Amino acid sequence: MDFRALPALYLHSCPNCGGAVESYRLAEGLPCSECLPREAAGGDIKRIIEDLRRRNALRELAPLADNLRRYEEIGGLFERVVGFRMWGAQRLWARRLAAGKSFAVVAPTGSGKTTFLLVSALYMAGRGKALLVFPTSALAYQAYRKLLDYSSRGGLALRIATYNTMLKPQEREEALRRIEAGDFDILVITSAFLPKYFDLLARHKFAFVATDDVDSVLRATSKNIERLLKLLGATDEVLGKAFELIELGKRRGKALLAGDEKEAERIEHEIEKAREELRKMREELRLGVFIASGALARARRTARLLLFREILGFDVGGRAEGLRNVYDLYVKMSEDPKAQVAELVKRLGAGGIIYVLDREFGKELTQHLQALDIKAEHFFRPRRKVLEAFEQGQLSVLVGLASSRSALVRGIDCPT
Numbered sequence: 001m002d003f004r005a006l007p008a009l010y011l012h013s014c015p016n017c018g019g020a021v022e023s024y025r026l027a028e029g030l031p032c033s034e035c036l037p038r039e040a041a042g043g044d045i046k047r048i049i050e051d052l053r054r055r056n057a058l059r060e061l062a063p064l065a066d067n068l069r070r071y072e073e074i075g076g077l078f079e080r081v082v083g084f085r086m087w088g089a090q091r092l093w094a095r096r097l098a099a100g101k102s103f104a105v106v107a108p109t110g111s112g113k114t115t116f117l118l119v120s121a122l123y124m125a126g127r128g129k130a131l132l133v134f135p136t137s138a139l140a141y142q143a144y145r146k147l148l149d150y151s152s153r154g155g156l157a158l159r160i161a162t163y164n165t166m167l168k169p170q171e172r173e174e175a176l177r178r179i180e181a182g183d184f185d186i187l188v189i190t191s192a193f194l195p196k197y198f199d200l201l202a203r204h205k206f207a208f209v210a211t212d213d214v215d216s217v218l219r220a221t222s223k224n225i226e227r228l229l230k231l232l233g234a235t236d237e238v239l240g241k242a243f244e245l246i247e248l249g250k251r252r253g254k255a256l257l258a259g260d261e262k263e264a265e266r267i268e269h270e271i272e273k274a275r276e277e278l279r280k281m282r283e284e285l286r287l288g289v290f291i292a293s294g295a296l297a298r299a300r301r302t303a304r305l306l307l308f309r310e311i312l313g314f315d316v317g318g319r320a321e322g323l324r325n326v327y328d329l330y331v332k333m334s335e336d337p338k339a340q341v342a343e344l345v346k347r348l349g350a351g352g353i354i355y356v357l358d359r360e361f362g363k364e365l366t367q368h369l370q371a372l373d374i375k376a377e378h379f380f381r382p383r384r385k386v387l388e389a390f391e392q393g394q395l396s397v398l399v400g401l402a403s404s405r406s407a408l409v410r411g412i413d414c415p416t
Contacts, residue, residue: 016052016061031061070098078119081150090116097123097289102312104214105293113293114139114413117210118147124289125158125185128207131231132188135216135410137164137382142391142413143212144188162188163197166382176200191217191224198227206231207288213410214292214316222304232288234311241278242310245271246303278310292316338368345374350396353408362399369397382407 008023016031035057049065052058074094096103121130134140144162151158161184163175211217248271255264309315334340356362369376375396377386389395400408
């Protein structure tokens with residue numbers, strides 16, 4: 001459409017100064033002629049911002065300029081430490097992080113969620129302390145080692161600490177001492193650590209908190225939601241106001257179901273007032289950024305879960321499909337399951353995890369595989385040497401328990 005053929009003037013619509021702007025300039029992504037007299041090529045927002053800055057006319061687009069700068073910094077750091085550029089979904093997440101928004105990352109396993117969280121922690125550590133929460137000790141230990149490697153590649157002088165059961169007793173004692181003293185820029189913990197040592201964590205305010213598996217954190221106890229929000233800087237007053245909003249929303253819903261529109265309208269006014277009060281509280285506190293990552297991010301719909309929406313502005317939930325080509329296959333169990341598993345391992349190759357129902361059969365299966373020259377080892381509890389041997393290709397398969405408390409319940413992070 002030719003916007004110059006029948007030009008229109010839109011009042012209060014210039015994205016930079018809020019003044020009047022011609023329709024054709026809006027169509028080309030340009031601010032008004034008062035802000036930018038020269039009709040620069042539209043579509044290149046970076047060039048437009050640079051032109052505005054040179055004319056000392058950059059106003060409402062200034063926050064966008066800052067977001068673009070931060071986005072480029074995140075992308076540059078990612079490429080420097082990981083070795084390749086972000087892909088589509090990661091670029092979307094990076095834009096949200098650059099804007100200082102809290103959000104949920106809902107994507108299947110293997111989509112690069114964990115890598116993005118690690119790079120995000122490295123970037124946000126420049127603004128304050130960062131906390132990463134993983135579902136198991138194996139994943140927390142792997143993330144810690146990757147962070148050390150990424151930090152070295154990026155030439156970053158960051159203090160990175162972790163606490164998990166993969167550490168030796170003296171290492172765990174040293175980790176607790178460092179946490180108590182605040183001797184860290186990035187801290188990597190498990191979801192079990194959060195409630196057990198919350199008083200220790202609560203001594204510090206975190207500019208960035210991310211959960212690699214929000215499902216496991218929330219399933220443990222819904223109170224973990226309040227704990228995470230407090231670590232980001234939320235006070236009891238903020239939590240109380242958010243709960244008030246949630247309750248008002250329920251009352252409004254009941255009034256609408258009862259057909260009492262007058263009462264629903266009255267409650268709506270109360271909600272608007274409470275929401276404005278909460279907004280002012282958030283601005284004064286300058287809450288940190290929270291990223292909730294999960295394969296499906298499905299959680300029980302509790303009142304506490306709505307705290308994320310009221311305080312941080314996003315919902316945990318949803319479903320993502322189609323990002324990976326994965327086939328779900330099965331075979332009927334033979335009379336000799338150990339021989340059958342051995343045959344499958346030989347056909348599928350190295351790099352697998354075998355889940356069994358009990359330890360005794362798991363040990364027998366491991367011994368059977370080893371007798372056939374298959375490099376296998378059981379992983380019923382976190383074992384650092386076994387995990388490192390698997391990562392380095394010295395082991396072909398790991399045998400773990402098919403249990404919610406298994407050390408391998410969430411797998412391990414070994415992208416190919």
